Amino acid sequence: MTVVDDRPETVAPAPRRRPNRLLALLRNSWRQLTSMRTALILLFLLAVAAIPGSVLPQRGISPEKVNEYFVDHPDWAPRLDRIGAFEVFGSVWFSAIYLLLFTSLIGCITPRLRDHVRALRSRPPAAPKRMARLPQHTVLPAPPGGVAAVAEVLRKRRWRVQVRGDEVSAEKGYLKETGNLLFHTSLIAVLIGVALGSWYGWSGNRLLVAGDDKAFCNTRQQYAEAKLGPRVDSADLPRFCLRLDDFEARFLESGQPDYFNAKVTVDGPDEPTRSANFSVNSPLRLKDASVYLLGHGYAPVIRYTDRFGNSQISDDPFLTTGDMGLTSEGLAAFPDANVDPATGQRAPDQQMAFTGIYLPTAPDQAPFARSLYPTERNPALNLVAYRGNLGRDAGIPGSVYQLDQRQVRTGKVKEVGTKLLRKGETWTLDDGATVEFLGTKRYVTLSVRHDPGATPLLVSCAVLLVGLMGSLFGRRRRVFFRVVPGDPGEGSPTSGSSLMEVGGLPRTDYPGFAEEFTQLVAAVKGDEPAAERSGVREGAE
Amino acid sequence: MSALSDNLVTFAILAYLVAMIGHAVEYALGNVRTRVATAAPVRELVTAGGGAAPTPPAPPASPPTSDRTAGRARLAGLIGVAATAVAAALHLAALVTRGLAADRMPWGNMYEFVLTVTFIGVAAWLVVLWKRQSLRKLGLFLTLVMVLLVATAELVLYVPIVPLVPALNSYWFIIHVSTIVFASGIFLLGVVPAVGFLMRNGYEQGKRSFPYTLAKRLPGAVGLERLTFALHAFAFPIFTFAVIAGAIWAEAAWGRPWGWDPKETWAFISWVVYAGYLHARATPSVRRNVATWIAVLGFLTMLMNLFGVNIFFTGLHSYGGLD
Ligand code: HEM
Numbered sequence: 001m002t003v004v005d006d007r008p009e010t011v012a013p014a015p016r017r018r019p020n021r022l023l024a025l026l027r028n029s030w031r032q033l034t035s036m037r038t039a040l041i042l043l044f045l046l047a048v049a050a051i052p053g054s055v056l057p058q059r060g061i062s063p064e065k066v067n068e069y070f071v072d073h074p075d076w077a078p079r080l081d082r083i084g085a086f087e088v089f090g091s092v093w094f095s096a097i098y099l100l101l102f103t104s105l106i107g108c109i110t111p112r113l114r115d116h117v118r119a120l121r122s123r124p125p126a127a128p129k130r131m132a133r134l135p136q137h138t139v140l141p142a143p144p145g146g147v148a149a150v151a152e153v154l155r156k157r158r159w160r161v162q163v164r165g166d167e168v169s170a171e172k173g174y175l176k177e178t179g180n181l182l183f184h185t186s187l188i189a190v191l192i193g194v195a196l197g198s199w200y201g202w203s204g205n206r207l208l209v210a211g212d213d214k215a216f217c218n219t220r221q222q223y224a225e226a227k228l229g230p231r232v233d234s235a236d237l238p239r240f241c242l243r244l245d246d247f248e249a250r251f252l253e254s255g256q257p258d259y260f261n262a263k264v265t266v267d268g269p270d271e272p273t274r275s276a277n278f279s280v281n282s283p284l285r286l287k288d289a290s291v292y293l294l295g296h297g298y299a300p301v302i303r304y305t306d307r308f309g310n311s312q313i314s315d316d317p318f319l320t321t322g323d324m325g326l327t328s329e330g331l332a333a334f335p336d337a338n339v340d341p342a343t344g345q346r347a348p349d350q351q352m353a354f355t356g357i358y359l360p361t362a363p364d365q366a367p368f369a370r371s372l373y374p375t376e377r378n379p380a381l382n383l384v385a386y387r388g389n390l391g392r393d394a395g396i397p398g399s400v401y402q403l404d405q406r407q408v409r410t411g412k413v414k415e416v417g418t419k420l421l422r423k424g425e426t427w428t429l430d431d432g433a434t435v436e437f438l439g440t441k442r443y444v445t446l447s448v449r450h451d452p453g454a455t456p457l458l459v460s461c462a463v464l465l466v467g468l469m470g471s472l473f474g475r476r477r478r479v480f481f482r483v484v485p486g487d488p489g490e491g492s493p494t495s496g497s498s499l500m501e502v503g504g505l506p507r508t509d510y511p512g513f514a515e516e517f518t519q520l521v522a523a524v525k526g527d528e529p530a531a532e533r534s535g536v537r538e539g540a541e
Numbered sequence: 542m543s544a545l546s547d548n549l550v551t552f553a554i555l556a557y558l559v560a561m562i563g564h565a566v567e568y569a570l571g572n573v574r575t576r577v578a579t580a581a582p583v584r585e586l587v588t589a590g591g592g593a594a595p596t597p598p599a600p601p602a603s604p605p606t607s608d609r610t611a612g613r614a615r616l617a618g619l620i621g622v623a624a625t626a627v628a629a630a631l632h633l634a635a636l637v638t639r640g641l642a643a644d645r646m647p648w649g650n651m652y653e654f655v656l657t658v659t660f661i662g663v664a665a666w667l668v669v670l671w672k673r674q675s676l677r678k679l680g681l682f683l684t685l686v687m688v689l690l691v692a693t694a695e696l697v698l699y700v701p702i703v704p705l706v707p708a709l710n711s712y713w714f715i716i717h718v719s720t721i722v723f724a725s726g727i728f729l730l731g732v733v734p735a736v737g738f739l740m741r742n743g744y745e746q747g748k749r750s751f752p753y754t755l756a757k758r759l760p761g762a763v764g765l766e767r768l769t770f771a772l773h774a775f776a777f778p779i780f781t782f783a784v785i786a787g788a789i790w791a792e793a794a795w796g797r798p799w800g801w802d803p804k805e806t807w808a809f810i811s812w813v814v815y816a817g818y819l820h821a822r823a824t825p826s827v828r829r830n831v832a833t834w835i836a837v838l839g840f841l842t843m844l845m846n847l848f849g850v851n852i853f854f855t856g857l858h859s860y861g862g863l864d
Contacts, residue, residue: 036824040817047813047842054806054850061800089801194799203796256703281711281794292796447796454798461785468781472774472819511767 034107042101049097053088102191109184116177123162124169127480136504136517142483143526150481153524166483173477176508179470186467189460197453202228207317208244209299209443215243217268218448238288240268247296247442251374255324262293262444288450295445300358300381301438302332307431308341317443318358319401325371328358330401335392351390355403356383368420381421381437385429388413476507479520542642543702549635550695556628557687563621564681570614571758621680622670629663636660643702648718651851655694659687661726678758682733713790720783725843727776731769732840735833738765742830766829770822773836777815784808807846814839
């Protein structure tokens, strides 16, 4: 792009000292690393290295897909895993590429920054001796005001002007280099913003069922999944609690979601007590955290009354299976069922659990496997009852949403019946116990996060953009004016009156420079008639 | 209204076809002129561009043997331009009616997205052409691209109108997508002079095998390269802005500005490749055709993001509309 490429060399000439082999090697490697060519190659590598991150499932995004991949490709997966192919963006090689690139970047812009500051402070250089060699060149009658008038015209047009005797040098378009440096520097700032976020940020995900008794507080234990940056301690989490008061969802006839709104009560030492609404795309912003609505579903309320007449209620959320109609699957477990009131003894092999599929809009006839619509037009709960030892007492952590299949396989838990329940219906089991489907509560899937790098990131992105535009659209160029004596040898009446030689030098690719130059020359000439009166012909070259 | 939009798309494709034929005729007649000038039998024309026949370098620029043929070639080219303008108007009308029918901006799914990107491309082309009429012969490549993409949109990607899901219903979404669409349209247009330059450059360096011979009647390589750069330099900051806007939207919708979802990953790849192009072009030791290849590669990554990612990968961007 360079018409005249006079970007300063990145490396100063080697000092005249005894050459030290190691030093020379180091200096050479550094020179290599900070060259544009290397930067180009590293950029390219970065792009290529990102590809597997989109082709292979990534742990950070979809851990369950990674597990699937392990099942589907038992031979390949462990090998890929060893080279970090399931965590590309945190892998050693990916990090190595971008760290090298940023080292190169720093090495590249530091000397340029120094040179640019120097250039900003210094004055435009003296005009070259032979201006005719410049890409733009013309000669015109010296304007009446001489160099002072020329300087005035240039200053008005925001050129940086230096007058030396009967010579004027002017330069414009420092914005290009300024912008370029700003752009590259803010790339570093972007990286720092990202690093801040991952060091000092934290996040947690959980489900929140509507209701007073379901409120949760912002502590690590309250999250199903929590990620704390390496510089964050559990005690640092801001103290607040959330309660879901209401959740509203509207859908189109096609089942496509149209509108969501979650109404919550915020409370806690670090937050004033208040009611607040939030939705997809408009998170709840707290002082040091934001709460995002990621999903929603139903928690069926099931009352189990055992053969002794003791009732218990389960309202655990059923997880959506990903279809349009919000078909959900879940578990209602009653580990404390069938305690004999006479003895007060628990019977470990008499625990009860129900796995179920909940259909907000069940079809009119079997199979009752898929819901037709996401709101509760015809709610039905398809339950399978199990009795036995649920395996929870053994201290093995079990999922809240799934029956421990080991217990089923070993026969410790036995299936005792299945039934489709409509809302309000009761099912009497073989031992006289009853199960009632009382209704549902709404729940939402929340992500609670804090990213202290977000604001620096946003600011550096804005600066990056401004710098980029300055760099791409700025154009550095110089013009020179010199008053020269008219050619006395011509013998014309004009001999003796002076001429002005003008030269122009675009320092970057700038197709429009010739036009600008012509306009500038015209402006300097001032009013045409005056020039004519002096009787000098144009184009004395 | 929706049916009207669909019909307008069909008419636009037909108009692009007419434009392409106009430009192709200009091309062919231009070849006749050269042939006549070099006293070759007119019949041989049919093989022109076939690649076998070596053509003498530097076709005579000034004295055409047949002014009538030259006039006709010019007329065909102008018809091509006029048909392109008509096609662009139909194209715009199709977008407007689609938007009215859907009661939102017409870029809610891949079909609409491609339709809008191609419209931006053709509109930008008309602007470029208006400023530099000498580039008219590139119209053949442009209309070819338009016919291919718009027809693909209609035949493969077509979906009936549906409203947006709430995740897409945000003003950052509108900013994000409109700028992505705009930048993509300019990048799309940028590919035309880029490929033209690569062929013309080869031709000017004396290559006379198949794709290079096509460039015989193209404008000079230097001008094509300049245009390539100008378009990319224009589109790159817009694309950068679009990606940033996307990150802002992603933060509000999903709680994180960047999560390496496949679509985000490919946007990153495209951005890095285009940055590489601008770098390469600014590096004196990198030849211009190498740099231009990087620009073409950049567009391939954009295509990958548009088609490949929507079709092959599942991500958060519930945007494909191809389930
Ligand atoms: C993090 C990686 C980098 C990215 C994404 C990047 C991106 C860019 C982009 C997009 C441009 C063109 C726009 C402009 O003129 O400002 C550019 C220009 C430039 N970059 Fe980089 N760059 C990176 C690293 C580097 C490094 C390591 C060097 C030094 C070797 C460097 C030196 C330059 C120079 C000198 C220009 C100006 C070229 C000119 O217009 O004359 N960049 N860079």
